[in-house]
Amino acid sequence: MSTGPYNYSYIFKYIIIGDMGVGKSCLLHQFTEKKFMADCPHTIGVEFGTRIIEVSGQKIKLQIWDTAGQERFRAVTRSYYRGAAGALMVYDITRRSTYNHLSSWLTDTRNLTNPSTVIFLIGNKCDLEGQRDVTYEEASKFAEENGLLFVEASAKTGDNVEEAFLETAKKIYQSIQDGRLDLNAAESGVQHKPSQPGRNNLSNDQQANKDNCAC
Amino acid sequence: MLPAQQDVLNIVQAKFLAAEVVKTIHLNVSVVDGPLENDNRILTLVEYNKSFALFVLVSSRIQPISFSDLSIESVIPLDQNFSFETEPVSGQNYVILIIRYKQNKYEFKIEIGKESCNFAAEIIHAKEVSLTGASNFTWLEKYFGTMNQANRNSETSISDQSDFVLIREGMAQGQASINRESMLKYQMKLREPEFTQKQEFTIFVGTWNVNGQPPSASLKSWLSVDEKPPDLYAIGFQEIDLSKEAFIFNDTPREAEWQKCVMDGIHPNAKYRLVALARLVGMQLAVMVNNQHYQYVKNVSFDTVGTGLLGKMGNKGGVAVRLELHNTSLCFVNCHLAAHVEEYERRNQDYKDINARVNFRKNPQAIKDHEQIYWLGDLNYRITDLTNTQVKTLLQRNEINTLLRADQLSQQRERGNVLLDYSEGDITFQPTYKFDLHSDIYDTSEKARPPAWTDRILWRGKGIHQISYRSHMDLKISDHKPVSALFKSEISVIDQTKFRKVHEDLLKKMDKHENEFLPQVMIDQTEVVFDLVKFREPQARYIIIANTGVVPAEFEFIKKLDEASYCKDWLGILPFCGSINPGEKCDVKLEVNLETDLESIYDILVLHLKGGKDMFITVTGNCQKSCFTQSLSSLVRIRVPIMQSNPQQYNLARNNQSPILYSVPRELWLLVDHLYRHGLKTRDLFESSALHEELIRIRDWMDFGSQDPLPGTPQAVAETFVLFLSYIKEPIIPFELQDVCVAAASNFQNCRQLLIQKLNDIHRTAFIYICMFLQELLKHSNDNGYDAKTLASLFGDILLRDSIRNAKPQASRGKANFMYNFLVNDLSALLIPK
Ligand SMILES: Nc1nc2c(ncn2[C@@H]2O[C@H](COP(=O)(O)OP(=O)(O)OP(=O)(O)O)[C@@H](O)[C@H]2O)c(=O)[nH]1
Numbered sequence A: 001m002s003t004g005p006y007n008y009s010y011i012f013k014y015i016i017i018g019d020m021g022v023g024k025s026c027l028l029h030q031f032t033e034k035k036f037m038a039d040c041p042h043t044i045g046v047e048f049g050t051r052i053i054e055v056s057g058q059k060i061k062l063q064i065w066d067t068a069g070q071e072r073f074r075a076v077t078r079s080y081y082r083g084a085a086g087a088l089m090v091y092d093i094t095r096r097s098t099y100n101h102l103s104s105w106l107t108d109t110r111n112l113t114n115p116s117t118v119i120f121l122i123g124n125k126c127d128l129e130g131q132r133d134v135t136y137e138e139a140s141k142f143a144e145e146n147g148l149l150f151v152e153a154s155a156k157t158g159d160n161v162e163e164a165f166l167e168t169a170k171k172i173y174q175s176i177q178d179g180r181l182d183l184n185a186a187e188s189g190v191q192h193k194p195s196q197p198g199r200n201n202l203s204n205d206q207q208a209n210k211d212n213c214a215c
Numbered sequence B: 001m002l003p004a005q006q007d008v009l010n011i012v013q014a015k016f017l018a019a020e021v022v023k024t025i026h027l028n029v030s031v032v033d034g035p036l037e038n039d040n041r042i043l044t045l046v047e048y049n050k051s052f053a054l055f056v057l058v059s060s061r062i063q064p065i066s067f068s069d070l071s072i073e074s075v076i077p078l079d080q081n082f083s084f085e086t087e088p089v090s091g092q093n094y095v096i097l098i099i100r101y102k103q104n105k106y107e108f109k110i111e112i113g114k115e116s117c118n119f120a121a122e123i124i125h126a127k128e129v130s131l132t133g134a135s136n137f138t139w140l141e142k143y144f145g146t147m148n149q150a151n152r153n154s155e156t157s158i159s160d161q162s163d164f165v166l167i168r169e170g171m172a173q174g175q176a177s178i179n180r181e182s183m184l185k186y187q188m189k190l191r192e193p194e195f196t197q198k199q200e201f202t203i204f205v206g207t208w209n210v211n212g213q214p215p216s217a218s219l220k221s222w223l224s225v226d227e228k229p230p231d232l233y234a235i236g237f238q239e240i241d242l243s244k245e246a247f248i249f250n251d252t253p254r255e256a257e258w259q260k261c262v263m264d265g266i267h268p269n270a271k272y273r274l275v276a277l278a279r280l281v282g283m284q285l286a287v288m289v290n291n292q293h294y295q296y297v298k299n300v301s302f303d304t305v306g307t308g309l310l311g312k313m314g315n316k317g318g319v320a321v322r323l324e325l326h327n328t329s330l331c332f333v334n335c336h337l338a339a340h341v342e343e344y345e346r347r348n349q350d351y352k353d354i355n356a357r358v359n360f361r362k363n364p365q366a367i368k369d370h371e372q373i374y375w376l377g378d379l380n381y382r383i384t385d386l387t388n389t390q391v392k393t394l395l396q397r398n399e400i401n402t403l404l405r406a407d408q409l410s411q412q413r414e415r416g417n418v419l420l421d422y423s424e425g426d427i428t429f430q431p432t433y434k435f436d437l438h439s440d441i442y443d444t445s446e447k448a449r450p451p452a453w454t455d456r457i458l459w460r461g462k463g464i465h466q467i468s469y470r471s472h473m474d475l476k477i478s479d480h481k482p483v484s485a486l487f488k489s490e491i492s493v494i495d496q497t498k499f500r501k502v503h504e505d506l507l508k509k510m511d512k513h514e515n516e517f518l519p520q521v522m523i524d525q526t527e528v529v530f531d532l533v534k535f536r537e538p539q540a541r542y543i544i545i546a547n548t549g550v551v552p553a554e555f556e557f558i559k560k561l562d563e564a565s566y567c568k569d570w571l572g573i574l575p576f577c578g579s580i581n582p583g584e585k586c587d588v589k590l591e592v593n594l595e596t597d598l599e600s601i602y603d604i605l606v607l608h609l610k611g612g613k614d615m616f617i618t619v620t621g622n623c624q625k626s627c628f629t630q631s632l633s634s635l636v637r638i639r640v641p642i643m644q645s646n647p648q649q650y651n652l653a654r655n656n657q658s659p660i661l662y663s664v665p666r667e668l669w670l671l672v673d674h675l676y677r678h679g680l681k682t683r684d685l686f687e688s689s690a691l692h693e694e695l696i697r698i699r700d701w702m703d704f705g706s707q708d709p710l711p712g713t714p715q716a717v718a719e720t721f722v723l724f725l726s727y728i729k730e731p732i733i734p735f736e737l738q739d740v741c742v743a744a745a746s747n748f749q750n751c752r753q754l755l756i757q758k759l760n761d762i763h764r765t766a767f768i769y770i771c772m773f774l775q776e777l778l779k780h781s782n783d784n785g786y787d788a789k790t791l792a793s794l795f796g797d798i799l800l801r802d803s804i805r806n807a808k809p810q811a812s813r814g815k816a817n818f819m820y821n822f823l824v825n826d827l828s829a830l831l832i833p834k
């Protein structure tokens, strides 16, 4: 790696998706701030958070996009899937409808991301065991059938939150190591910002090549 | 403080956060050597939590009235890299204020007076405070992002650029300009005691002026006299080559010869590796390290400075090597200062020049910024006020201390003229200069120079203990004797586990900062609902974007995937992008202007913060139907004014499913009829623009129907007529026919043929109807001033309008030619008998 000892070597883009109210923003907040937001307003847009983690001795900067879950924004939030290396797909274990919608979220993810995108299914609010509406086994089976990583987590207690984000990164990192993730292709993930031409594309490319030789 | 200045200070304070206190300002400062010398700079000293920084603000007005008149040009932290001085300009009432920060130099012209005196005093005080505490300058990070692009220096460049980026998107504007690496390094240094422990290393420093002699003796008696092998050697020579060639070309075979001799002469009980070898003409400095420590040596760099002839030649001057051993920065300087007894001031100056000019181009860059500095060489300071005989007598009596009182270096150091803050061990050896070659006898030549301690070793920094300081009388090939000093120096060695912990902790903290430094804004509404939207009756709503973060927020409305623009064509956003400073607000006007046939408007706008989140703003509203945006074919199917038609009738008509009731739309007929009766003789009928309200009255009269006569002047009705034809859903000559029409324009029969064969009945009838009206107008040319050519070009663009509004009317001429045919020929044969 050409980067100094203090710098991260990768930036992974994550998106968090799922029905409204399932706790996407709370998960992000818990991950970046280690705090729970008891009354979190609906996300009207796409929130942005970042944290640097380490995987196999590599510093990785996660850029996390937390999308609005409301149905009416669905068409717009679809713009944000492109170029995501990881997708955290969240449902609420106390509301079956949020689980039932997973297949539609999954379809979007599969259609709008590239095949190497790591999809992690999170059954959130596992602290509310008493109100459980979706069994662990059922969801776990769904995940297995669709080749998804899966945990039940709680943005409130922090259970499994760290794990979900880190496991996703590990999986992505593995894909890079195995050469399954074509970095040059991932780089072509379209920027949704018209004002930002691909200023970094060239350097990305060079860096990508460098990295490929190194590993 | 003067009253005006107090006012400005309040304005300047508004540019900063409340906790960032503006201590003092200096107005009317101009930049020396700027492209334009204008005195609109304001030097501002700001304190945050006992750390100070100097901001150079540019005011867009001579006297700023609001903080938005100010922009930040430079930010200079008052840390150890900061220095400043003033330079008077003779005969002028101003001074040049020179501020240095690392390799940057800023020069300002300020008027001499109370203000400048106070200001300078404040800065001196601030720097002292800044340096005593462990000042933390992280608060400045956010301002680097706001600096005028052109004035950014290379140090605040984007560190991310060198990163390998998988997906590079949306870096926060504020953080992009922070050099993350140097920030971390800086923070790590502050917490060094947490992850390091002191270990003693032995450092051997030697210096010898070899008087141009080739190496011909073993150096063991100099370099290898201690029992244990030292951990590090720094060996300096002067005058290894006195030849002209060496002086002019700075190239000499002696370099390698002496270096080999050194390697042969160093302690045999350890293996050493050369870390750096620096040479300038006759001055050479080699640093060797015990093999076992080699891997802990980092960031090696050297520089040379000539202070000899012309103040720059390399016959005198210094060579310096810097390195980091574990976590301690070391600097070795070997110098050869100006000769001659009386030239001690020149020597002082050489010393200053070496300090000022050595630049390692690595952090830290200057000699003085290293934790441990070892200064060696032929400093050339002599013994004054004593005759040669007196000196020799004292030496014979071994009264070295008496003699030392006459040592120029000791005197100059005491006066603070040279090597300030440096220490030197007690000298117990005889002067090392000047001997007859190959002897221990002081100069017996005619010149009979008095002996002197020209060859010295000093040090500066914490944790350095000198074990011995001596000369080596056995080496006799030069007129100087070599000198050496052995040190036990505390080096901070990193405990890897603790280092990792602190490092991780800091990374986390910085991470958190990163999230804090993301731009944050609040908008007062995310749902904008318009009142009933009417044709060409603009309606505005305002949203307020408030910057609630700590960095300037650059916002922009961005387009969604697969869309051409950031908003639909019925909406205008002003401004659609901009920058808001922390604590400030920006009103954004959303204006809807309906010019197409829509039942309702609906869109989700994406408000993007550069480097931050995106917000969605939903815009909705219901629209009022209007005849203006319908198609001819629906209008001819609606019997009553459009607002009187019931939804069912209206929908059937829209889908061309109800019977045709009129040969031309009643709206068109109403307008033409009115103009026919009231406007034929009106001069410049189509060229005056009516009041907006007037047009709206006519629109409503047509859409709703009324018993009253058509309101408005003939000109207003004429404009309505033009509007009607311009906004009708499909132009009278449909888009797909326009090219053939233009192509046929030169021949009326062809044009006629086209109309009959290609144009549907409804459009053809309307077209002929309009042309016949225009022909009627031409009959009154004398009154209204129109000729066929003018009308042809006016209506060519309207009846054959472009599919994209406001497109360049390239084909205007052809369209006019086409129209012209129908204004000057008899059209009666074209009308279809019904
Ligand atoms: N008990 C419990 N409540 C949670 C948990 N996670 C989120 N919540 C609550 O669920 C509600 C919705 O959480 P959000 O994070 O805003 O949901 P969201 O998915 O971001 O919703 P949208 O932004 O509308 O898409 C909030 O009131 C949270 O306090 C959890 O793990 N346990």
Ligand SMILES: [Mg+2]
Pocket: A024, A025, A026, A041, A042, A043, A066, A067, A068, A069
């Ligand atoms: Mg949310």
